[in-house]
Amino acid sequence: MTPMLTRLLMMDRVRLSFKQKLVLNDLTFEIRRGETFGFLGPSGAGKTTTIKLLTRQLSKDSGTIELFSRPIENAHDADYERIGILSDTSSLYERMSIEDNLKFYASIRGMSDASIPGLLERVRLYDDRKTLIKKCSKGMRQRATLLAALIHDPELLFLDEPTSGLDPAARLEVHRMLKDLHDRGTTIFLTTHDMSEAEALCDRVGILDNGHLVACDTPMELKMRFAENRIMMVMDDAVAIETTKDAAGAAIIAEALESGKVLSIHSEEPSLNDVFLRLTGKEFE
Ligand SMILES: Nc1ncnc2c1ncn2[C@@H]1O[C@H](COP(=O)(O)OP(=O)(O)O)[C@@H](O)[C@H]1O
Numbered sequence: 001m002t003p004m005l006t007r008l009l010m011m012d013r014v015r016l017s018f019k020q021k022l023v024l025n026d027l028t029f030e031i032r033r034g035e036t037f038g039f040l041g042p043s044g045a046g047k048t049t050t051i052k053l054l055t056r057q058l059s060k061d062s063g064t065i066e067l068f069s070r071p072i073e074n075a076h077d078a079d080y081e082r083i084g085i086l087s088d089t090s091s092l093y094e095r096m097s098i099e100d101n102l103k104f105y106a107s108i109r110g111m112s113d114a115s116i117p118g119l120l121e122r123v124r125l126y127d128d129r130k131t132l133i134k135k136c137s138k139g140m141r142q143r144a145t146l147l148a149a150l151i152h153d154p155e156l157l158f159l160d161e162p163t164s165g166l167d168p169a170a171r172l173e174v175h176r177m178l179k180d181l182h183d184r185g186t187t188i189f190l191t192t193h194d195m196s197e198a199e200a201l202c203d204r205v206g207i208l209d210n211g212h213l214v215a216c217d218t219p220m221e222l223k224m225r226f227a228e229n230r231i232m233m234v235m236d237d238a239v240a241i242e243t244t245k246d247a248a249g250a251a252i253i254a255e256a257l258e259s260g261k262v263l264s265i266h267s268e269e270p271s272l273n274d275v276f277l278r279l280t281g282k283e284f285e
């Protein structure tokens with residue numbers, strides 16, 4: 001078995017209600033070692049609730065959850081040393097520097113400070129290490145918060161909307177950091193309501209709607225599942241020719257190319273937004 005196929009975590013037909021409201025409805029999926037798994041869904045779909053179940057901040061009503069091949073009810077303390085969490089309630093001390101915050105988090109974990117300079121270097125915060133959190137930009141702050149979740153070098157990282165509220169540049173910095181973690185073999189469970197983020201970062205995505213997974217696959221497979229059999233050509237006299245991805249289309253495309261008048265040829269690929277619309281009948285917000 002390749003390492004990629006080792007299952008680190010799985011949920012099987014998990015249900016959870018808050019009062020009368022069914023919030024997670026027969027939720028089933030698994031996360032494999034080394035992958036970045038995107039959990040995608042609109043606001044209120046149940047993403048944060050799922051992370052809370054997986055990190056034992058909540059308990060399910062029924063179904064099975066396994067973490068590191070053990071039912072989550074039997075998880076050992078040592079299992080929690082293997083995970084890192086970044087949630088919207090993760091916080092740093094405003095009046096302390098980036099570096100002192102990380103030293104503080106290391107001390108809580110009973111770790112030495114030895115890894116801190118290297119971590120700061122990796123996310124280009126080393127030169128700013130003495131900056132107080134209250135003086136940091138949102139992007140610096142989020143990278144520092146992520147470092148605090150990484151201080152014990154977890155093999156499985158839960159990130160709840162890690163780029164929400166960031167400007168595009170700060171968002172790209174976080175993406176760079178997550179790609180780097182992925183390259184180092186960290187398994188990442190990431191929630192997002194941003195389709196383009198899921199496409200950029202994730203090996204597989206689960207699409208959640210009203211607490212139920214409506215699809216789970218690679219972004220490419222999901223898009224191909226709903227790909228149209230259409231090819232568009234734009235000619236130099238601004239005429240657009242629409243044809244199909246088959247033998248009949250091949251003849252039309254060959255003829256057009258031979259005429260020397262083709263400006264562009266492209267197939268119509270749905271975005272993950274289109275995929276969501278096709279699966280749920282709703283626009284993704
Ligand atoms: N503590 C709670 N009590 C009651 N309802 C809750 C609670 N937490 C979440 N919910 C409801 O559960 C649903 C899923 O919420 P959540 O997991 O936060 O969604 P997401 O993170 O995808 O935006 C929402 O309808 C939300 O209102």
Ligand SMILES: [Mg+2]
Nearest residue numbers: 047048049160
């Ligand atoms: Mg949420």
